[in-house]
Amino acid sequence: MIKKLFIIPLVTYPLLAISLPKLIEIGVQKSSQIQKSRLDIEYAKAQSEQGKAEQLGSIDLVASYTKFNQPRTLAPLTPVIMKDPVTAGSVATTKDLFGTGVSYSVPLFTGFAHTKQIEMDSIAIEMATLKSSLAKEQIIYNIRSLYLSILSTKELYIAQKKYINSLTKLKEQIALEVNLGRKARIDLLKAQSNLQSNISYLESIKANITILKASLSSLVGIDSIDELKSIKVEPKKPQISSGEILKDSESLNRIRVTNLNLKKSQKAIDKSKSTNLPQVSLNSYYGYNYGVNDSSNPNSGDFADEKNWQVSLNAKWTMYDFGKGDASTQKAKIGYMKSKLDSQQTALDLQKLSKEAVANIQKYYATYISNKKQLKLAKESESIETTRYYSDASTLNDLLYAKSQTSLAKAKLIDSRYKYQIGKYYIDYLQERN
Numbered sequence: 001m002i003k004k005l006f007i008i009p010l011v012t013y014p015l016l017a018i019s020l021p022k023l024i025e026i027g028v029q030k031s032s033q034i035q036k037s038r039l040d041i042e043y044a045k046a047q048s049e050q051g052k053a054e055q056l057g058s059i060d061l062v063a064s065y066t067k068f069n070q071p072r073t074l075a076p077l078t079p080v081i082m083k084d085p086v087t088a089g090s091v092a093t094t095k096d097l098f099g100t101g102v103s104y105s106v107p108l109f110t111g112f113a114h115t116k117q118i119e120m121d122s123i124a125i126e127m128a129t130l131k132s133s134l135a136k137e138q139i140i141y142n143i144r145s146l147y148l149s150i151l152s153t154k155e156l157y158i159a160q161k162k163y164i165n166s167l168t169k170l171k172e173q174i175a176l177e178v179n180l181g182r183k184a185r186i187d188l189l190k191a192q193s194n195l196q197s198n199i200s201y202l203e204s205i206k207a208n209i210t211i212l213k214a215s216l217s218s219l220v221g222i223d224s225i226d227e228l229k230s231i232k233v234e235p236k237k238p239q240i241s242s243g244e245i246l247k248d249s250e251s252l253n254r255i256r257v258t259n260l261n262l263k264k265s266q267k268a269i270d271k272s273k274s275t276n277l278p279q280v281s282l283n284s285y286y287g288y289n290y291g292v293n294d295s296s297n298p299n300s301g302d303f304a305d306e307k308n309w310q311v312s313l314n315a316k317w318t319m320y321d322f323g324k325g326d327a328s329t330q331k332a333k334i335g336y337m338k339s340k341l342d343s344q345q346t347a348l349d350l351q352k353l354s355k356e357a358v359a360n361i362q363k364y365y366a367t368y369i370s371n372k373k374q375l376k377l378a379k380e381s382e383s384i385e386t387t388r389y390y391s392d393a394s395t396l397n398d399l400l401y402a403k404s405q406t407s408l409a410k411a412k413l414i415d416s417r418y419k420y421q422i423g424k425y426y427i428d429y430l431q432e433r434n
Contacts, residue, residue, distance in 0.1 A: 017226075017227035017228055017229045018225065018226075018227065018228060018229065019228075019229040020143070020144065020147050020228075020229070020231060023143055023147065023216070023220055023225075024140050024143050024144075026220050026221065026222060027139050027140070027143050027219065027220040027221065028136055028139065028140070029221075030220065030221030030222065031139050031219065031220065031221050032221065033135050033138075033139060034132070034135050034136055034139055036135075037128070037131055037132035037135040037136075038132055040128045040131065040132065041125065041128040041129055041132055043128070044121065044124040044125040044127075044128040045125055047121050047124065048118065048121035048122060048124070048125055051114070051117050051118045051121045052118060054107075054114065055106075055107070055114050055118070056106065057104060057105050057106025057107065057282075058104070058105060058106075059102060059103070059104045060102070060103050060104075060105075061100075061101075061102055062099075062100070062101055062102070062103050062285075062287070063098075063099065063100045063101075064097075064098070064099045064100075065096070065097070065098050065099075066096075066097045066099075067095065067096060067097075068094075068095045068096075068097065069095070070095070071093040071094060071095055071294040071296060071297070072093060072094065072095075072097065073091055073092065073093055073306075074092045074093075074094065074097070074289040074290070074291055074304060074305065074306035075289060075306035075307075075308055077091065090298070090299070092291065092293055092297070092299070092302075092304030092305075092306065093291075093293060093294055093296070093297050094291025094292055094293060094294055094304070095291075095294050096291055096292060097289060097290075097291050098289065098290040098291060099287060099288070099289045099290070099308075100287050100288055100290075101285055101286055101287015101288065101308070102285070102286050102287060103283070103284065103285045103286075103287075104282075104283075104284045104285075105281065105282070105283045105284075106281065106282050107279070107280070107281045108280040108281055108282055108313075109277075109278065109279065109280040110274060110279055111273075111274030111275065111276065111277030111278070111279060112270070112271075112274050112277070113271050113274035113275075116267050116268075116270050116271035116274070117271060119267050120264050120267045120268065120271070123260050123263055123264045123267070124264065126260055127257055127260045127261065127264070130253040130256055130257045130260070131253075131257060133253050133432075134253050134254060134257070134432075136434075137253075137429055137432050137434050138429070139219070140429075140434040141425055141426065141428075141429040141434060142219055143216065143219060143220060144422070144425045144434075145422050145425065145426075146212060146215055146216040146219065147216065147228060147231075148231070148233075148418045148421055148422050148425075149212050149418070149422075150209060150212045150213060150216065150228055151228060151230060151231060151418065152414055152415060152417075152418035152419075153205060153208050153209050153212060154209060154228075155414045155418075156205055156411055156414050156415075157202065157205045157206060157209060159407070159410045159411065159414065160198065160201065160202045160205055160407070160411075161202065163198060163403070163406075163407045163410075164195065164198050164199060164202060166403065167191070167194060167195045167198060167403070168195060170191055170399075170403075171188070171191040171192055171195055174187050174188050174191050174396070175188055187396040190396050190397070190400065191396065191400070194400050198407075213225045231421070233417050233418060233420070233421045235364070235365050235368045235369075235416075235417060235420040235421075236365075237365060238358070238361045238362055238365055240358060240361075240427065241358060242351070242354040242355045242357075242358045245354040245357065245358070245427065245430055245431055246350065246351060246354055249347070249350060252350070252431075252432055253432055254346060254350065254432075255343075255346060255347065255350070258339070258342055258343035258346045258347075259343060261339045261342065261343070262336070262339045262340055262343050264339075265332070265335045265336035265338075265339040265340075266336055268332040268335055268336070269329065269332040269333055269336055271332070272325070272328045272329040272331070272332040273325075273329060275318060275321070275324075275325040275328070276318075276325060277317075278315055278316065278317040279315070279316045279317070279318075280313070280314070280315045280316075281313075281314050282311070282312070282313055282314075283311075283312045283314060284309075284310065284311045284312070285308070285309060285310050285311075286308075286309040287307075287308055287309075288305050288306065288307055288308065289305065289306050289308060290303070290304070290305045291303075291304060291305075292304075350430070353430060354430060357423065357426050357427050357430055358427075360423050360426075361420060361423035361424060361426075361427065364416055364419045364420040364423050365420055367412075367416040367419075368413065368416040368417055368420055371409060371412040371413040371416050372413060374409045374412070374413075375406070375409040375410060375413050378402070378405045378406040378408075378409040379406055381402045381405065381406075382399075382402040382403055382405070382406045384402075385398050385399045385401075385402035385403075386399060386402075
């Protein structure tokens with residue numbers, strides 16, 4: 001039986017354009033910055049678990065070997081036993097003492113140092129969680145900003161291509177006029193020079209798009225980005241004020257982080273004072289001592305063992321540490337003062353950024369409206385200059401200038417339109433609404 005081999009041709013399909021929400025979703029999952037912030041949460045949780053476990057003490061398997069120059073007993077003896085020669089003669093003695101057993105040690109009171117540390121660890125977990133949320137907000141804003149910057153630059157690229165097409169047609173028309181003897185050759189040279197300059201600028205815009213895409217792909221955590229879905233941007237007169245942004249500022253994560261840090265610093269002061277209080281701990285041991293009876297023992301050479309256990313309660317109260325505790329408390333107080341200043345500065349910075357954000361979005365909107373009017377006037381001027389040039393009422397320089405003003409007005413309009421939207425995204429970022 002003859003088997004037929006079917007060859008299926010490989011077809012390359014165009015890649016679908018990726019949307020902003022999809023890039024944000026990928027960025028939140030793959031961004032190294034967000035992954036680090038998540039690890040900070042896990043680290044804080046592990047630190048907290050370690051602190052809680054330290055309160056319970058530790059159970060240890062212990063072993064030892066000691067070489068003595070004189071024989072010693074395997075277990076402590078009382079004088080009563082030594083009074084009876086028969087009993088005393090049967091006591092095992094050795095110069096090579098081995099010991100194995102289990103010990104348990106636990107701090108009973110540390111001047112509340114452990115309690116304060118556990119409270120600080122709990123605050124650290126909450127702070128790490130809030131910082132992770134802030135990192136997410138930052139990533140989302142940065143992705144949005146770069147995304148719109150790419151769209152803006154691509155729109156500028158398209159406008160520049162149309163401008164070049166217009167200049168190309170002008171050059172061709174001038175070339176025809178020169179051949180017919182209606183225009184001087186110098187006009188053709190000027191048109192060609194102007195066209196070449198704008199072609200070079202087009203390549204610069206293209207390079208900027210490549211750079212912006214590379215930045216965005218690096219931020220998101222993917223190899224490359226091809227096409228982006230367009231976003232409809234329609235600037236509207238902004239109605240928001242800085243007071244609205246700051247209305248619920250106490251609930252913002254950036255403010256909550258500074259407040260928690262202040263609270264944590266206060267706990268650190270309380271913890272540093274724990275050295276002024278007694279430290280109490282419990283230690284216990286259960287095990288066996290082993291050894292071979294030495295030559296002076298009646299049972300010389302015999303292997304012997306003794307069971308031992310002990311429980312001890314230890315207390316320590318430092319009366320004077322040459323200023324070590326005071327220095328530790330002073331460091332904690334300085335840390336608290338720094339945290340307080342950070343908290344105040346964060347609140348002031350938020351006020352400043354809110355005012356700047358509102359002022360900027362108002363400026364971008366006003367600029368957009370102005371650029372829209374300028375473009376309309378520039379187009380009218382270009383139309384008039386075109387008629388005047390072909391009627392020999394003006395020079396080519398006047399026409400090229402009018403065309404350049406139209407192109408510039410288009411570029412400004414594109415720029416202000418997208419900057420307005422980036423400004424809106426920045427206000428969302430300040431309000432932590434991403």
